[in-house]
Amino acid sequence: MRHRRAGWKLGRNTEHRRALLRNLVTSLIVEERIETTLTKAKAMRPHVEKMITLGKRGDVAARRLAAAYLMTRDAVDKLFDTISPRYGDRDGGYLRIVHGGFRQGDGGDIAFVELLGSEKTLDEKRQKRAELRTKRAEENRKAMESAEAENKQAAETEAAIEEK
Amino acid sequence: MPNPKRRHSQARTSKRRSHDHLTAVSLSECPNCHERKLPHRACPKCGYYKGREVIAMKEETS
Numbered sequence: 001m002r003h004r005r006a007g008w009k010l011g012r013n014t015e016h017r018r019a020l021l022r023n024l025v026t027s028l029i030v031e032e033r034i035e036t037t038l039t040k041a042k043a044m045r046p047h048v049e050k051m052i053t054l055g056k057r058g059d060v061a062a063r064r065l066a067a068a069y070l071m072t073r074d075a076v077d078k079l080f081d082t083i084s085p086r087y088g089d090r091d092g093g094y095l096r097i098v099h100g101g102f103r104q105g106d107g108g109d110i111a112f113v114e115l116l117g118s119e120k121t122l123d124e125k126r127q128k129r130a131e132l133r134t135k136r137a138e139e140n141r142k143a144m145e146s147a148e149a150e151n152k153q154a155a156e157t158e159a160a161i162e163e164k
Numbered sequence: 165m166p167n168p169k170r171r172h173s174q175a176r177t178s179k180r181r182s183h184d185h186l187t188a189v190s191l192s193e194c195p196n197c198h199e200r201k202l203p204h205r206a207c208p209k210c211g212y213y214k215g216r217e218v219i220a221m222k223e224e225t226s
């Protein structure tokens with residue numbers, strides 16, 4: 001019987017598990033979307049929801065409780081100022097867990113965890129990353145070209161010296 | 165030590181093993197790129213799930 005076996009131990013002892021979950025929750029609040037394993041995603045969900053509930057309370061005591069759990073001040077500020085106000089009319093279910101594939105290497109079941117209502121910021125982030133990528137590719141291409149030209153010039157001058 | 169009392173025929177072995185087979189994975193069709201994919205999962209080909217949810221795919225570099 002699997003009575004009284006709710007939750008996930010994640011193969012860690014209590015401190016390790018608590019640290020892992022705090023890290024996951026903090027990352028999710030800062031990044032609005034994270035990639036992890038399905039089991040960790042499911043294990044972190046209640047903790048994220050509790051944090052958002054604290055954020056909705058919004059008083060100083062709630063802020064201190066959140067600060068005691070989250071890893072960074074920025075995360076606390078973001079939770080109280082931008083994330084929690086989004087969910088005023090919603091009682092729980094603040095996350096979306098999307099199943100991905102299986103990780104190359106250990107076959108881990110991959111999941112994406114997102115905060116609901118963060119689609120726009122995520123799209124913007126993605127756009128920015130893509131722009132940066134194309135910019136970097138362009139720079140690389142230019143550097144390669146100039147290096148090639150230099151090489152060519154060097155070879156020519158060498159040849160000229162040898163002719164003399 | 166326990167030992168077999170009777171000969172175990174080849175047919176008996178075969179009959180037992182007749183159920184030892186794998187079942188094919190059931191795949192559904194991706195509504196975005198019409199590739200076959202695992203159900204309830206983001207499409208590994210185009211990265212879509214339920215309309216959006218792009219797992220940033222590497223663009224084809226020609």
Ligand SMILES: [Zn+2]
Nearest residue numbers: 194197207210
């Ligand atoms: Zn697809």
